[in-house]
Amino acid sequence: MKKIGFLSFGHWTPSPHSQTRSASDSLLQAIDLAVAAEELGADGAYFRVHHFARQHASPFPLLAAIGARTSRIEIGTGVIDMRYENPLYMAEDAGAADLISGGRLQLGLSRGSPEQVVDGWRHFGYRPPEGGTDADLARAHTEELLDVLRGEGFAQPDPRPMFANPPGLLRIEPHSEGLRDRIWWGSGSNATAAWAAGLGMNLQSSTLKDDESGEPLHVQQRKQIEAYHEAWRAAGHTRTPRVSVSRSIFPLVDERDRAYFGRDRGSTDQIGYIDPSTRSIFGRSYAAEPDVLVKQLAEDEAVAAADTLLLTVPNQLGVDYNAHVVGSILTHVAPELGWR
Structure with a gap:
C-alpha cells in the first residue's frame, strides 16, 4: 500500500489558454481540487x-480552508522556503491550520530553490548568521520551529498579564499535539537527507536533486532514501518515518491526455544547473497508456522505496482535468502496482 496525493505549484497567468488566470482562480481551484481528490480516494x-511569483506563496490560509472543506485527506506543503519564515509566527499558523483540519497537516520545509528576485529573504527582514549562508539561515529557522512545536514553555509570563496564565513558562499557542512528528524536509542531497533524519523529520524527495553519482534520478533517490533510513536508525528515533517522492505521471486514456502529454512518451532525465556550482538531475515525466505506465513505474526504485507518492499536477489545466488525471492513476495504475 502506498499513499498517493497531488502536488500543485499553483501557477496562474492571464493567458486565455489558462484555466487559472488570477490568484483568486488558483486558490479557489486548489480548494476544489482537494475536495475532488478526497472524493476520488486520494490521500x-x-x-x-x-515568493515573488505568480504561484502559491502563503500556504496556511489555503491549507486551513481545505481542512475546513474536507474530512480525511492529508493537507501539506512541498515545500516552504524556511529562509523567509518567522519560526514562532509560523508555529502559530501551523498549529491553527492543523487544529482546523483535525490533525491532518503534513508540513514540508526546505532551504528553498532558485528565486524570482535576488536574495528575496532579505526583503522579509532576514539575514544569514555571521559567516553563514542562506542555507544556514533556513536550517536555523527550521531548528527553532522544531523546538517550538514540542509545546514546551519558554517565555517568561508578565507578572501582571491581561489574561490569567497557566503556571510556569508559556508556549506558543495554539499548540497542536503531534504536529512535530508531521514535519518533512525537502532534501536535494544525501547529506541533507541524513541531517533531516537526525532531527526526526520525514523526508521529501522531488523530481530534482543534486547529481551525486551520474546515475538515473530514481537510482540516486533510492540511495538517498537508504542514507536517510540509516541516519534515522543511528539517531535512535522510535517512530517509523515517512518518505515521499514526486513524479509527473500522465495516463493516456483519452484524446485530451494524448493532446496534452502524448509528446512526453519518450521523456528522459535531464542534467542542468540550478545555480553555477550545483549540477542537478531533473526527473523524467511518465506519459503512456496505463499498461505501459505500470511496467515503467515498477522499475522506479525510488517510488518503490517511498511510502508516499506525490503526483505533480498541471493546475492551469483546471480542476476537472486534474481530477481526471488523479482518478486515472488511482483507477488504472495504482491497483496494478499493488498500491491500492
Missing part, C-alpha cells in the same frame, strides 16, 4: 510555496 493535497 493528500500538497502545495509548493514560491
Whole structure:
C-alpha cells in the first residue's frame, strides 16, 4: 500500500489558454481540487510555496480552508522556503491550520530553490548568521520551529498579564499535539537527507536533486532514501518515518491526455544547473497508456522505496482535468502496482 496525493505549484497567468488566470482562480481551484481528490480516494493535497511569483506563496490560509472543506485527506506543503519564515509566527499558523483540519497537516520545509528576485529573504527582514549562508539561515529557522512545536514553555509570563496564565513558562499557542512528528524536509542531497533524519523529520524527495553519482534520478533517490533510513536508525528515533517522492505521471486514456502529454512518451532525465556550482538531475515525466505506465513505474526504485507518492499536477489545466488525471492513476495504475 502506498499513499498517493497531488502536488500543485499553483501557477496562474492571464493567458486565455489558462484555466487559472488570477490568484483568486488558483486558490479557489486548489480548494476544489482537494475536495475532488478526497472524493476520488486520494490521500493528500500538497502545495509548493514560491515568493515573488505568480504561484502559491502563503500556504496556511489555503491549507486551513481545505481542512475546513474536507474530512480525511492529508493537507501539506512541498515545500516552504524556511529562509523567509518567522519560526514562532509560523508555529502559530501551523498549529491553527492543523487544529482546523483535525490533525491532518503534513508540513514540508526546505532551504528553498532558485528565486524570482535576488536574495528575496532579505526583503522579509532576514539575514544569514555571521559567516553563514542562506542555507544556514533556513536550517536555523527550521531548528527553532522544531523546538517550538514540542509545546514546551519558554517565555517568561508578565507578572501582571491581561489574561490569567497557566503556571510556569508559556508556549506558543495554539499548540497542536503531534504536529512535530508531521514535519518533512525537502532534501536535494544525501547529506541533507541524513541531517533531516537526525532531527526526526520525514523526508521529501522531488523530481530534482543534486547529481551525486551520474546515475538515473530514481537510482540516486533510492540511495538517498537508504542514507536517510540509516541516519534515522543511528539517531535512535522510535517512530517509523515517512518518505515521499514526486513524479509527473500522465495516463493516456483519452484524446485530451494524448493532446496534452502524448509528446512526453519518450521523456528522459535531464542534467542542468540550478545555480553555477550545483549540477542537478531533473526527473523524467511518465506519459503512456496505463499498461505501459505500470511496467515503467515498477522499475522506479525510488517510488518503490517511498511510502508516499506525490503526483505533480498541471493546475492551469483546471480542476476537472486534474481530477481526471488523479482518478486515472488511482483507477488504472495504482491497483496494478499493488498500491491500492
